[in-house]
Every structure is written in C-alpha cells, then in structure tokens.
Amino acid sequence: MDKITITKHLRLEFLGHIFKSREEYGLVVFGFYSILFFGIGFLIGISLNTVFKSFKTTKKISANPFLIGLWGMFLGAYISSDYLYLTRKAHIVVDRIILFGLVFLGFHILSNIxxxxxxxxxxxxxxxxxxxxxxxxxxxxxxxxxxxxxxxSIGLSISPLITTLGVGTVVIGLALQDTLSNFLSGFYILVSKNIRVGDYIKFDVYEGYVEDIYWRTTHIRTLSGNVIVVPNSKLTSSVITNYHLPYENMAVVFSFSVGYKEDLDRVEKLLIEIAKDIVSKVDGADKTYEPIVRYGSFGASGINLSLVVKVKEFVNQYLIIHELIKAIKKRFDQENIEIPYQTINVMIKNES
Structure with a gap:
C-alpha cells in the first residue's frame, strides 16, 4: 500500500464542513494525524516498557516513549502531508524533511534498544x-x-558528506583533543578489561568501587559513599591496583610481635585456633582457606610474625581485622602471653 492509497483513507470528511478553505482543512488534517500518531507511538513506548519489565531477563531494557511518540508524529505527518496546500517544490522539501526525521529517529530508537x-x-x-x-x-x-x-533516502549523495565529515573530523579532533582522548581511553578500558564495573581499584590517593565507565569519565564510589569522577585518560595513564583481578578473594596479612620469652609453637597454635574461630563467624571471610602463621624477624622488643587469612573481597578485611584484634588481645591476656610495646627510657644527667 503506497502513500497515495493510505492518504485516501485518511480523509476526514466532517472537517470539510467546518473548515471551508482548503488551506485550513489541509492544515487541520495534517495536525490531527501528527498528534494522533504521536499519542499512539507514546502508548506503544509505555507498553513496550511494561512488557520488558515483566520479564526478569529484559527488565533492564527500556524504550523512550517520547521518542517513539515523536517517530509516530513524523509518520503521521509524512502520510498526511499531501493535504497541505503547498506548491510542488514546497511539498517536496516538507516530505524530505519529514522522511529524514522518520528514518534517522527510527534508527536512533533502535540503537538504544x-x-x-x-x-x-x-x-x-x-x-x-x-x-x-x-x-x-x-x-x-x-x-x-x-x-x-x-x-x-531523501536523494542526497553521502559521498560528499563522508568527505566533508573526514575533513571536519580532523578539525574537530584538533579542537577536542581532550574529549577524544578520554573517549578512546574509555574504549581501551572497555576492550582491555583491566578495569570493570564493580571492581575495587586504587590509584594515586584514590580508591573505591568502579560504579560506571562513561564515554568521557569513570565514576568511582568510595567507601564513604562519595563519587569520584575521573577522566578516562587519567586512568589509562596511572598505575592502578585492581583488587578484583585476577580473583576477588585476597589474603589479609595481620602483623604484630610477641615477647622473646614466649613459646613460639604455643603462640602459633593459639593464633591458628583463634583465626579459625573468627573466620567461621565473620561474613565475608574465605572459609575454604586455612589460616597460617609465619615468623618474620627478630625485632627491637619482640619476635615479628604475620597471621594470614583470606577474605572474599577487599572491603571484608576491615571487619575480620577488627575481630582478630579483639580476640587475640582477650586470649593472650588469659594465657599471659606478652605483646611487647615500645618503651622509652629518659635519663636526666645531674651536672651539679
């Protein structure tokens, strides 16, 4: 069914009795169908969103009801434009403008979906x-x-347009070097997968969860809830620690010292016992990992050691260290095990 056949079915005869002039009648028919199709498109957009959200797998998909309604308006305008009382040349121009909007907007709506x-x-x-x-x-x-x-679709050759865009791209590229640098850096981040949405990263003096990677910036949410907005080019040029790569679980090394007089075998056994108890109780602890104790060196006031446990991800370390400090202090007090601390002897010389 071509446009002429469709147009014949769109005639609103009763309006001809109200608007006697052809210009007014044509304008009203054109406006009526433009508004009607906008409303239909808007309702279709709302219906699509309802359908998408009703399924778990598609609830993240969204259609813009306004844009779909606007596309419908272009459609209604295109099929009813013959009622406009215009010269032939004006008709061609109006039809081309409407058709251009119809095609481009349709592709834009599809691109989002x-x-x-x-x-x-x-x-x-x-x-x-x-x-x-x-x-x-x-x-x-x-x-x-x-x-x-x-x-x-409106009869314009795209070859000159591509040539013009090529020249224009060079000019725009020179004028927007920072913007293009951030866009390309963002694309590199996306392809390399060294940083992903949800990862916990640290660079310079900043650290936090990667909330999203946009075409120009990356948003990082700190543990305090603030959002740091970082240009993508800065991320790709910085030394970054990603605590979610290659795995999210990580070792927590808790270091302190015990007195020289202590039985080291007994201390090691007690620490592993304490660590196993804490790991079994704390959410976020890696319960598949066996805690270990390693003595490291002879310190100024005691023997330095490290207690190693694992957590499921970076932020879980704070709670398990908190609980370990409380449990170790309590148990060592009960067992009379010394945790040495630095002391300062002040000598006052009497010159009299």
Missing amino acids: IGDLISLYVKSRTQEVPSSILKASIVIFISTVGLFIAFQ
Whole structure:
C-alpha cells in the first residue's frame, strides 16, 4: 500500500464542513494525524516498557516513549502531508524533511534498544556488569549509519558528506583533543578489561568501587559513599591496583610481635585456633582457606610474625581485622602471653 492509497483513507470528511478553505482543512488534517500518531507511538513506548519489565531477563531494557511518540508524529505527518496546500517544490522539501526525521529517529530508537540487548547478552555471557560506554558506542555507530541512510533516502549523495565529515573530523579532533582522548581511553578500558564495573581499584590517593565507565569519565564510589569522577585518560595513564583481578578473594596479612620469652609453637597454635574461630563467624571471610602463621624477624622488643587469612573481597578485611584484634588481645591476656610495646627510657644527667 503506497502513500497515495493510505492518504485516501485518511480523509476526514466532517472537517470539510467546518473548515471551508482548503488551506485550513489541509492544515487541520495534517495536525490531527501528527498528534494522533504521536499519542499512539507514546502508548506503544509505555507498553513496550511494561512488557520488558515483566520479564526478569529484559527488565533492564527500556524504550523512550517520547521518542517513539515523536517517530509516530513524523509518520503521521509524512502520510498526511499531501493535504497541505503547498506548491510542488514546497511539498517536496516538507516530505524530505519529514522522511529524514522518520528514518534517522527510527534508527536512533533502535540503537538504544539494540544497545540494551547487547549489554544484556554480554552480562549473561561474562557475568560482568557492562559499562555505559559499550551502549554509547553502539548508539553512536547505529545512529551514524541511520544518518547516512536518512540522507540517502531523501536523494542526497553521502559521498560528499563522508568527505566533508573526514575533513571536519580532523578539525574537530584538533579542537577536542581532550574529549577524544578520554573517549578512546574509555574504549581501551572497555576492550582491555583491566578495569570493570564493580571492581575495587586504587590509584594515586584514590580508591573505591568502579560504579560506571562513561564515554568521557569513570565514576568511582568510595567507601564513604562519595563519587569520584575521573577522566578516562587519567586512568589509562596511572598505575592502578585492581583488587578484583585476577580473583576477588585476597589474603589479609595481620602483623604484630610477641615477647622473646614466649613459646613460639604455643603462640602459633593459639593464633591458628583463634583465626579459625573468627573466620567461621565473620561474613565475608574465605572459609575454604586455612589460616597460617609465619615468623618474620627478630625485632627491637619482640619476635615479628604475620597471621594470614583470606577474605572474599577487599572491603571484608576491615571487619575480620577488627575481630582478630579483639580476640587475640582477650586470649593472650588469659594465657599471659606478652605483646611487647615500645618503651622509652629518659635519663636526666645531674651536672651539679
């Protein structure tokens, strides 16, 4: 069914009795169907979101009801534009503008949905939370393809456009070096997977969970709840410790010393007993790992040692160290085991 056939079915005869002039009648029909199709598109957008959210696997997918309604408005305007009382040349211009918007907006809407679908696929395959830059790259690529097709659909050759864009890209690249550097750095972070959404990282004087990676910046949430916004180029040029790679679980080395007079075998046995008890009680402790004690050196006032346990991830170490300090202090007091501390002897010389 072509546009002419569709247009014949759109005639609102009763409006002809209200608006006597052809110009007014055509404008009203054009406006009526534009608004009608906008409403239909808006309702379709809301319905799609309802359907997506009703399934666990697709609840992260979202459609923009306003954009779908806008696409519907372009559709209604395109199929009813023949009712506008315009010259032939004006009709051609109006139809081309509407068709351009119809094609480009359609691709843009699809790019957002495809971006969400690919993000879901990546998450299901890798069990990792995909970053925002992945969807942003997909949206930019598909929207750019849609832009070229939109130009082609209205009879404009895209070859000169590509040439112009090539020259323009060089000029824009020189003017926006920092922005492009951050975008490429973000893409590198995405591809290399050295930093992922949800990882706990430390660089310079900052540390925290990677909340999201955007096309220009990376957001890092600190343990205090604040968000640090870091340019992507700074991340790729910094030395970073990722506490979730290669595994999330990590060793916690708790170091202190005991007095020289203590029985080291007895101390080692007590510490392993205490550590096993704490590990069994504390959430976040790696219960599959056997605690170990290693003596390291002879210190100034005691024998230095390290108690090693494992936790499931970086932040769990704080609670287990807290509990270990309390338990070791209490047990050592009961067993009369000395934890030496530094003392200072002050000698006052009497010159009289």
